[in-house]
Amino acid sequence: MVMPADTPRRTARGKNPNRSREHNRRVVLDLLRSQGRTGRRELAELTQLTPQAVTNIIDDLIAADLIVIAGRRRIARGRGQPPHEYEINPAGAFTIGIELAVTRMVTTVVDLAGELLHRDVTAIAEGGPATLLPAIGTRVAQLRADHPGRLMGLGLVMPGPFEIEGFSGVGPTTLPGWAGIDVAADLRDRLGVPVVVENDANAAAVGETLLGVGKEMTDFCVVYFGTGIGLGLISEGRPVRGAFGNAGEIGHIVVTPGGRPCPCGQHGCLERYASLHSLRERLADDGRVLSVDDLDTLAPEGDPVVAAWLEDAAAHLSPMISILENVFDPQTIILSGGLPPACLDAIIARLSFGPSVARRSDRMVPPVIRGQSGLLTAALGAAALPLHEAITPRLDLSDLQETTLKGSAP
Amino acid sequence: MVMPADTPRRTARGKNPNRSREHNRRVVLDLLRSQGRTGRRELAELTQLTPQAVTNIIDDLIAADLIVIAGRRRIARGRGQPPHEYEINPAGAFTIGIELAVTRMVTTVVDLAGELLHRDVTAIAEGGPATLLPAIGTRVAQLRADHPGRLMGLGLVMPGPFEIEGFSGVGPTTLPGWAGIDVAADLRDRLGVPVVVENDANAAAVGETLLGVGKEMTDFCVVYFGTGIGLGLISEGRPVRGAFGNAGEIGHIVVTPGGRPCPCGQHGCLERYASLHSLRERLADDGRVLSVDDLDTLAPEGDPVVAAWLEDAAAHLSPMISILENVFDPQTIILSGGLPPACLDAIIARLSFGPSVARRSDRMVPPVIRGQSGLLTAALGAAALPLHEAITPRLDLSDLQETTLKGSAP
DNA sequence: ATACTTAAAAGAACTTGCCTTATTAATTTC
DNA sequence: GAAATTAATAAGGCAAGTTCTTTTAAGTAT
Numbered sequence: 043m044v045m046p047a048d049t050p051r052r053t054a055r056g057k058n059p060n061r062s063r064e065h066n067r068r069v070v071l072d073l074l075r076s077q078g079r080t081g082r083r084e085l086a087e088l089t090q091l092t093p094q095a096v097t098n099i100i101d102d103l104i105a106a107d108l109i110v111i112a113g114r115r116r117i118a119r120g121r122g123q124p125p126h127e128y129e130i131n132p133a134g135a136f137t138i139g140i141e142l143a144v145t146r147m148v149t150t151v152v153d154l155a156g157e158l159l160h161r162d163v164t165a166i167a168e169g170g171p172a173t174l175l176p177a178i179g180t181r182v183a184q185l186r187a188d189h190p191g192r193l194m195g196l197g198l199v200m201p202g203p204f205e206i207e208g209f210s211g212v213g214p215t216t217l218p219g220w221a222g223i224d225v226a227a228d229l230r231d232r233l234g235v236p237v238v239v240e241n242d243a244n245a246a247a248v249g250e251t252l253l254g255v256g257k258e259m260t261d262f263c264v265v266y267f268g269t270g271i272g273l274g275l276i277s278e279g280r281p282v283r284g285a286f287g288n289a290g291e292i293g294h295i296v297v298t299p300g301g302r303p304c305p306c307g308q309h310g311c312l313e314r315y316a317s318l319h320s321l322r323e324r325l326a327d328d329g330r331v332l333s334v335d336d337l338d339t340l341a342p343e344g345d346p347v348v349a350a351w352l353e354d355a356a357a358h359l360s361p362m363i364s365i366l367e368n369v370f371d372p373q374t375i376i377l378s379g380g381l382p383p384a385c386l387d388a389i390i391a392r393l394s395f396g397p398s399v400a401r402r403s404d405r406m407v408p409p410v411i412r413g414q415s416g417l418l419t420a421a422l423g424a425a426a427l428p429l430h431e432a433i434t435p436r437l438d439l440s441d442l443q444e445t446t447l448k449g450s451a452p
Numbered sequence: 453m454v455m456p457a458d459t460p461r462r463t464a465r466g467k468n469p470n471r472s473r474e475h476n477r478r479v480v481l482d483l484l485r486s487q488g489r490t491g492r493r494e495l496a497e498l499t500q501l502t503p504q505a506v507t508n509i510i511d512d513l514i515a516a517d518l519i520v521i522a523g524r525r526r527i528a529r530g531r532g533q534p535p536h537e538y539e540i541n542p543a544g545a546f547t548i549g550i551e552l553a554v555t556r557m558v559t560t561v562v563d564l565a566g567e568l569l570h571r572d573v574t575a576i577a578e579g580g581p582a583t584l585l586p587a588i589g590t591r592v593a594q595l596r597a598d599h600p601g602r603l604m605g606l607g608l609v610m611p612g613p614f615e616i617e618g619f620s621g622v623g624p625t626t627l628p629g630w631a632g633i634d635v636a637a638d639l640r641d642r643l644g645v646p647v648v649v650e651n652d653a654n655a656a657a658v659g660e661t662l663l664g665v666g667k668e669m670t671d672f673c674v675v676y677f678g679t680g681i682g683l684g685l686i687s688e689g690r691p692v693r694g695a696f697g698n699a700g701e702i703g704h705i706v707v708t709p710g711g712r713p714c715p716c717g718q719h720g721c722l723e724r725y726a727s728l729h730s731l732r733e734r735l736a737d738d739g740r741v742l743s744v745d746d747l748d749t750l751a752p753e754g755d756p757v758v759a760a761w762l763e764d765a766a767a768h769l770s771p772m773i774s775i776l777e778n779v780f781d782p783q784t785i786i787l788s789g790g791l792p793p794a795c796l797d798a799i800i801a802r803l804s805f806g807p808s809v810a811r812r813s814d815r816m817v818p819p820v821i822r823g824q825s826g827l828l829t830a831a832l833g834a835a836a837l838p839l840h841e842a843i844t845p846r847l848d849l850s851d852l853q854e855t856t857l858k859g860s861a862p
Numbered sequence: 863a864t865a866c867t868t869a870a871a872a873g874a875a876c877t878t879g880c881c882t883t884a885t886t887a888a889t890t891t892c
Numbered sequence: 893g894a895a896a897t898t899a900a901t902a903a904g905g906c907a908a909g910t911t912c913t914t915t916t917a918a919g920t921a922t
Contacts, residue, residue, distance in 0.1 A: 053499075
């Protein structure tokens with residue numbers, strides 16, 4: 043049975059000396075990023091290149107200001123000359139991350155070491171892409187002028203699901219007026235730097251790989267509390283986006299059959315219990331309104347409505363955690379998002395789940411941990427996106443269908 | 453918070469001319485496999501290499517007997533000299549796939565085009581690895597003598613979950629006596645060819661990529677009916693194995709809270725409804741015994757017990773399908789395994805599920821389709837494993853075993 | 863029929879990246 | 893202080909893929 047596919051099959055590109063060069067520099071950068079200061083000899087062993095090749099690569103990266111000499115190893119490990127060690131040069135470049143929500147825009151500027159250089163939150167008036175895209179353009183230009191060094195790229199977080207592939211950035215279908223607009227291409231042309239567009243959960247997951255637990259792990263899940271609830275998936279250090287770029291849309295998975303009705307038509311969707319939206323509903327029942335500013339000061343103890351919501355959210359999140367562990371067998375599951383740390387911790391403390399392949403006795407990492415949290419989470423993840431694109435070794439894929447020059451002659 | 457990881461972080465290897473060479477040959481082979489007959493010019497476009505480079509690669513692959521000239525393109529596309537086209541040489545090499553179950557061993561021999569050259573099913577007496585590993589060794593040696601050409605490798609399917617990483621092959625924890633034994637290493641040393649050990653679902657998934665729908669798709673799920681029920685996950689053409697190699701253990705995900713009790717301690721596990729084991733239980737209630745030989749003749753219609761089971765299995769599988777669509781956003785979900793085609797079709801026809809990101813109107817592939825089915829499914833998947841290792845372009849990770857295109861001559 | 867255009871294949875010289883080998887320098891160990 | 897060990901450097905070689913040119917083969921137009 044031959045079946046037409048919805049998306050073109052992507053195949054790997056061939057390598058030539060130039061592309062190998064690029065690849066090798068990525069490999070070394072990635073190692074220095076995840077390992078911290080390292081000597082040439084060790085880099086050569088890890089990359090399985092010769093020390094001489096590593097030397098050349100190091101020279102290049104130093105010339106590009108991406109790494110610096112960290113000094114000589116002090117603690118002697120044996121005989122012989124102690125090696126020079128190298129590390130990422132934080133000041134070598136920076137990235138900008140923007141979270142675009144319905145009512146606000148959170149902007150972050152982050153250096154190569156993941157250090158926050160700048161942050162701001164601005165309210166945005168009702169406005170479609172026609173006004174917002176130029177606004178982002180000028181905002182980035184300002185930030186670029188304010189910060190010395192090289193801008194490596196812009197990461198943009200928008201609410202999914204996206205229309206086509208998440209990767210090279212297409213407009214979301216939930217923000218009105220954005221459908222069908224290639225946001226990444228527009229901004230790339232406007233700014234002349236790489237632009238990556240992602241949903242909040244995937245951005246948070248990439249953020250964790252680069253700036254969080256990623257130094258230790260390559261296979262994990264990120265459950266992200268945005269307005270709804272999302273899932274970011276990292277397998278072998280790279281995000282899993284699915285065939286159409288919308289993997290991780292777990293909000294409408296039924297965790298409690300016959301539970302609360304959901305606008306999607308089902309009953310008992312996860313999003314009805316474990317999301318900021320559901321918390322807002324609870325507070326509204328109580329006659330209260332939760333503003334953005336209140337979010338970071340939300341107290342898990344003391345407020346009975348919040349406490350009840352936490353209990354409820356944890357109860358319905360537990361089966362989801364169980365599903366993720368069984369389906370992915372991750373090193374850990376990270377709870378992250380726009381809630382204050384104490385709230386995420388409270389949810390984690392209230393989780394309960396049955397047996398799974400992850401329930402092994404010898405695991406060293408807790409099954410669920412807290413990741414980046416608070417208002418900046420998504421924007422920090424956004425800033426990590428172009429960094430990830432730039433320095434992570436990858437298998438270059440090229441689209442297959444476009445290139446079949448079977449019958450077209452101009 | 454720095455967290456010690458359970459598994460070492462795997463990093464990408466650097467590329468040198470030799471490794472680029474290997475990579476490029478894989479890329480070309482992979483294209484010829486998935487595209488069928490193709491000319492040099494087109495290969496150059498797709499791989500983004502120069503025609504000259506492709507020529508050299510083609511010459512190499514022809515010399516290695518892996519591809520042959522398929523002839524000249526007959527149908528003129530325009531002016532100019534018509535290109536020579538090339539295709540995989542089915543007779544160039546073969547692989548052996550073995551499914552090792554508790555009571556039987558299914559063996560397949562498959563050529564490069566995926567054509568079945570030989571099959572047999574043998575009952576195995578009670579025996580641990582000490583007797584079975586040598587038995588497999590001699591069996592493979594016989595098959596090697598019977599078939600001309602080069603043996604590219606051996607794939608072995610065993611019931612998981614595995615103790616550590618699935619990839620380079622470690623013993624399963626469910627077959628008594630196999631825990632802690634590195635089956636792949638043992639057989640590799642015994643036979644001198646690459647050996648890949650996997651669970652049934654992952655093997656079936658790799659089988660689908662190479663011999664099934666893989667020509668069209670790179671992102672899909674395979675739900676596999678073995679004794680229990682398993683999931684194989686293909687993302688960007690490569691299997692997702694999880695941190696400890698046990699991704700896809702969906703049998704004990706609770707699909708019906710408060711449902712049938714399960715030995716695992718939970719209630720309502722998927723495996724209680726949708727598995728051969730549950731069918732056997734149903735038949736046993738009726739005083740019947742289902743033998744292996746009966747399996748391929750199982751009739752969905754006519755037998756009320758089977759019909760009832762199918763209905764029940766589909767009802768409880770539906771929420772699982774929904775979960776997979778939301779979590780992975782796959783091109784399709786393939787139902788596969790040791791059931792006759794008619795049974796799988798019957799289950800698919802009885803599935804029902806609510807909205808999800810996959811419920812888009814413009815999709816061209818049905819959300820759930822039938823894949824390889826019947827007694828040979830797992831063994832065919834097993835045979836696909838070493839082929840996949842050998843010809844799929846990949847991002848080399850540091851601790852991967854070296855698998856070259858060279859294979860070994862008899 | 864003949865000449866022109868287009869496209870594929872083949873060959874020679876070039877470029878580029880990593881590898882190999884030899885040499886020098888800086889520590890620790892005995 | 894000499895031997896052992898490891899790091900850094902420099903020069904020459906190798907093997908990919910690239911570039912450029914020529915040859916071959918088919919269509920198209922006059």
